[in-house]
Amino acid sequence: MAESRKSVAEIKALPVGEKFSSIGVVLEIHEKKDKNGKSFWTLTIMDQTGAIDAKVWGNSQWWDYKEGVKSEIKDPASSSLVSNLKGSTIGVNGTVAEFKGKSQYNFSQVYLVDQEKEEYRPESFVQTAPIDPSELEERFDLLVEGCSGEIGDFLRFLFDKEGETWKQFRIMPAAVSHHHAYVHGLLEHSITVTELALSMAKAVQGPARPDQSTVVAGGLLHDLGKLEAYVLNPGPGMTVQGTVIDHIALGFSRFNRMADDFGLSVTAKTALGHILLSHHGHREFGSPVLPATPEALVVSAADELDFKLFCWSDSVSQLKGGDLPEDSISELNYSTQRRFWKWRPDQE
Known part of the structure; x- marks a missing residue:
């Protein structure tokens, strides 16, 4: 999991098709059914740089990694380990996809980790205000x-x-x-x-x-x-x-x-x-x-x-700014129903 591990902010900056691994605390997890009745999950994870929403499809793999050895969870839909993940730290491998012109994050592998280990303590992954x-x-x-x-x-x-x-x-x-x-x-x-x-x-x-x-x-x-x-x-x-x-x-x-x-x-x-x-x-x-x-x-x-x-700040945080649309125009911000413009390259 540690290989090329990225923060949430770094994942949000990745182009479509890029693979990533990350660790974060689960804010929300919901099991849903696709049109064939197969389970999939919507997940929101957070680290100190932000939060992302992701999909865990039915063909994804779930692993119990609490003892440091991968043990596959064969039926995650019936596993209490999976249903009780809210507030717990997990590791993920995933890919940036695209859906309706917007980045979508798909987790292909989910790792359940030991919450007592220092590197996985949930409170250490919770984002705090950028001001002291x-x-x-x-x-x-x-x-x-x-x-x-x-x-x-x-x-x-x-x-x-x-x-x-x-x-x-x-x-x-x-x-x-x-x-x-x-x-x-x-x-x-x-x-x-x-x-x-x-x-x-x-x-x-x-x-x-x-x-x-x-x-x-x-x-x-x-x-x-x-x-x-x-x-x-x-x-x-x-x-x-x-x-x-x-x-x-x-x-x-x-x-x-x-x-x-x-x-x-x-x-x-x-x-x-x-x-x-x-x-x-x-x-x-x-x-x-x-x-x-x-x-x-x-x-x-x-x-x-x-x-x-x-x-505005959240939407343009990964943009360079300037005259080119790809450098300065954000994706649609659904909360405000607009795209934002970062017209000054030096603006942070």
């Missing part, structure tokens, strides 16, 4: 310190560094896929959204100028529900509540409980609650209400902007 957590924490503290009045006091109450909310908030992902789907992803995304929203708020003049403390609190709290919607096990995953209730409703409910515990005024509670409920900006994107205050408008705009900028 201590830097993120400093930026978070600076934003909170700039808030005055009861809203500032409420943030310091809510994000008490010894409390469970902060301990969760600091490490949780912001998604399972699409954007910031890694350890510290929620912290990174929330800070960036808040910094963008605060910049917009400072640029607005006249009667529509937003209250800056409310903008900061709304930005930091807008995805509060993701503490209940997602888990790390050891990679990002969804809870039942996150799947059937969604983070917006979960966050609003959690915020209300904590606002009542603190004794937040009705006006402040309503203004912040409105931001949590409206931050997706459109009802078709999941917001129960539309942004109706200057503060809610800048937070929802910043949230959408950070999401799209992340998608």
Whole structure:
């Protein structure tokens, strides 16, 4: 398995037809049936450079490699070793194929490995934020310190560094896929959204100028529900509540409980609650209400902007940039329904 082993990021850069081997932790595994009733699997694996979705077809080989000797799993569809792989490290050999104009990754061999061995420990393959957590924490503290009045006091109450909310908030992902789907992803995304929203708020003049403390609190709290919607096990995953209730409703409910515990005024509670409920900006994107205050408008705009900028970065990460389409135009990004352009070759 160690021969020409590649990271997920390196695999994504390979051309169609190229073979590879890799190791990663299983985020998702689902057995399905083809038109002939034969089992195949969809797999998502992650390492510290990212995640990829792959297919394991019925003619692929599964190996129990836990003792360092290959022992073939003859009937993977009935094997508990295969059905319980979520959260475990595996080794794979595969090939880059093409399906509907997009790269598809097919694993021809899957190796089940000893999770206790240092080189295979699942937690060591989980992707983390590209920014040092201590830097993120400093930026978070600076934003909170700039808030005055009861809203500032409420943030310091809510994000008490010894409390469970902060301990969760600091490490949780912001998604399972699409954007910031890694350890510290929620912290990174929330800070960036808040910094963008605060910049917009400072640029607005006249009667529509937003209250800056409310903008900061709304930005930091807008995805509060993701503490209940997602888990790390050891990679990002969804809870039942996150799947059937969604983070917006979960966050609003959690915020209300904590606002009542603190004794937040009705006006402040309503203004912040409105931001949590409206931050997706459109009802078709999941917001129960539309942004109706200057503060809610800048937070929802910043949230959408950070999401799209992340998608741009992720989509063009393997491109050189420049004038040639093959060097500068990304594959279709399904989350944003567009191809992205990396027009500056020196852009990272």
